[in-house]
Amino acid sequence: MKKIKVFAAGIHFVGMQNFISECTENLEFEFIPESALEYRIHECDVLIPAMTKISASLIEKAFNLKLIHQWGAGLDGVDIQAAKKKGIYVANVPTANTGNAESVAEWSIMAAIALSRGFPYIQDNVYNAVGWGCPVGMSLIGKKALIIGFGGIGRAIAQRLKPFGVDIFAIKRNIDSGLSKEYKLDALDELRNMENYLKISDYVFLALPLNDSTQNLINVQNIFKFKKGAYLINPSRGGIIEKQALIEALEKNYLGGAALDVFWKEPPDKEDFFKFKNVIVTPHIAGVTDVSYKAIAFYVCENIKRVFSGGKPINCVNL
Numbered sequence: 001m002k003k004i005k006v007f008a009a010g011i012h013f014v015g016m017q018n019f020i021s022e023c024t025e026n027l028e029f030e031f032i033p034e035s036a037l038e039y040r041i042h043e044c045d046v047l048i049p050a051m052t053k054i055s056a057s058l059i060e061k062a063f064n065l066k067l068i069h070q071w072g073a074g075l076d077g078v079d080i081q082a083a084k085k086k087g088i089y090v091a092n093v094p095t096a097n098t099g100n101a102e103s104v105a106e107w108s109i110m111a112a113i114a115l116s117r118g119f120p121y122i123q124d125n126v127y128n129a130v131g132w133g134c135p136v137g138m139s140l141i142g143k144k145a146l147i148i149g150f151g152g153i154g155r156a157i158a159q160r161l162k163p164f165g166v167d168i169f170a171i172k173r174n175i176d177s178g179l180s181k182e183y184k185l186d187a188l189d190e191l192r193n194m195e196n197y198l199k200i201s202d203y204v205f206l207a208l209p210l211n212d213s214t215q216n217l218i219n220v221q222n223i224f225k226f227k228k229g230a231y232l233i234n235p236s237r238g239g240i241i242e243k244q245a246l247i248e249a250l251e252k253n254y255l256g257g258a259a260l261d262v263f264w265k266e267p268p269d270k271e272d273f274f275k276f277k278n279v280i281v282t283p284h285i286a287g288v289t290d291v292s293y294k295a296i297a298f299y300v301c302e303n304i305k306r307v308f309s310g311g312k313p314i315n316c317v318n319l
Contacts, residue, residue, distance in 0.1 A: 003028040004308060005064075007044040008071070009052035010034050012266070015288060016048070016071050019297035027304070041065070046304055049078055051266050051284070056082035067091065067307045069300050072100060072287060075317065076210045076237065084318040091313040093299040096152030099291035104207075104235045105156035107286035111259030112161075112203050114280055115231045116140065121277035138202075138256075140164040144186075146171065146201035148194065148217070149208025149236070150179065157205055158183045169197045198226050203233065210237035220245040229256040235286035238264040243272065250276050261286040 005028045008016060017029055032040055034052050041047070042063045047054065048071050059065070059082045068083055070092040083090045095101040114120075117137040125131035143166050147154045150172040158168050162184050169187040171194050172179070180188045187197070198204065204226065208214055218232070219242040226232070232255060234241060243264050249255045250273075257278035266284060273279045303313035312319070 004045045004304060005043060006030070006046040006048065006304070007032045007037075007041070008048040008050060009037055009054070010050045012284075013050050013071065013288070015293055016297070019293045020300060022297065027301075045308075048300070049075075051077065053077040054083075055079055059083055059086060059088065062086070062088065067304065067313060069303055069313070071296055071300065074209065074237065080318045087319070089307060089313050089316050090318045091303055091316045093296050094152065094315060095287075096155070098295040098299065099289065100287045100296065101152035101156040103289040103292040104153050104286040105160050106289075107261060107282070108153075108157050108205055108207075108233055108235055108259075109160050109164075111233045111235075111261075111280055112140065112145075112205075112231060115233075115257045115259055115278070118278075120280060140166050143167070143202040144169065144200055145203040145205065146194075146197045147205045147207055148191075149206065150188070151207065153235070154205070154207035155179075155183060157207060158185065166203075169201065171197070195222055195225050198222060198230075201227055201230060203231050206232075206234045206236045206240050208236055208240065210239045214240050216240070216242040216245075218242060218245065220248065223249045224254060226255065228254060231256050232258045234259070235261045238262045238266075238268075247272065250279065 003026055008031045011031055011033055020029060038058055038061060041058055041061050045064055046067045046069060047065055048069055050071060054068060054077060056079045059079060065088050068078055068088060068090045073092050073095045075090065075092055078090060080090050118135050145161055145166050146169045147157055148171045150170040154170060161168055167186045170185050171189055171191055173191060175188060175190060217240050223245045246258060259280040261282045261284055273281055306313050
């Protein structure tokens with residue numbers, strides 16, 4: 001039987017290879033650098049875009065492609081309509097109940113605690129043997145947190161925050177009053193009222209997809225309406241924050257700090273944020289755990305089997 005050729009676009013997220021290889025033997029898997037993709041995309045049956053932009057012109061060259069399947073949820077870089085015109089399925093893996101949302105939430109809580117206690121710069125006190133017993137950290141107890149976006153990731157963050165004694169506000173596009181009770185929220189409101197909560201929140205978590213309505217959602221007009229000294233935590237997409245606005249807020253010491261797992265381009269420019277001692281940066285690993293990768297691999301492999309058996313993939317977004 002001819003093996004199904006699966007390309008992963010780019011050279012990052014290398015952990016996926018081991019997990020996808022474990023769940024099916026009938027695959028030929030290869031990472032393809034972004035620069036080579038346009039010359040080789042015609043070879044593959046399945047494409048995992050990762051963080052690579054999959055444009056209409058690329059899709060036009062994909063003569064054998066049957067399925068574009070994200071390794072996770074985000075499809076903001078894929079021209080879904082172009083794929084639909086060519087009869088190519090586009091699918092993703094939902095964040096909820098796959099370990100992905102839970103893993104991203106764990107990273108988010110870790111980031112909030114680390115920022116509150118002065119990471120990463122407090123390590124210098126140990127290395128330099130100075131400032132013993134300093135600084136005085138900020139406890140989560142009695143603080144207020146705003147979660148912008150209340151899908152799978154937002155809900156997982158809320159579940160993990162509540163035991164710390166934090167008051168939780170959430171912003172959701174479509175209000176469901178039942179969620180407030182289920183997740184013990186102190187408020188659930190619409191996006192148009194976001195600024196009412198920015199000004200009183202000690203922590204702001206971004207847990208929403210990047211699209212036309214969320215591009216630069218945090219911008220120069222509202223970032224200085226945050227509570228002074230607040231922490232901004234972004235495990236979602238870099239483009240949700242206006243980069244220059246964040247730089248300005250940090251340079252003016254208006255924000256207490258930021259934690260970024262995603263950037264405007266990846267890898268990011270080093271000069272952007274590496275100079276700030278109150279910024280935690282990680283290489284897009286919020287959802288990269290053993291639990292989430294095992295579940296994602298299962299979904300991807302099952303959908304590959306479905307498509308090549310004549311079926312339609314689960315969580316298909318275009319056909």
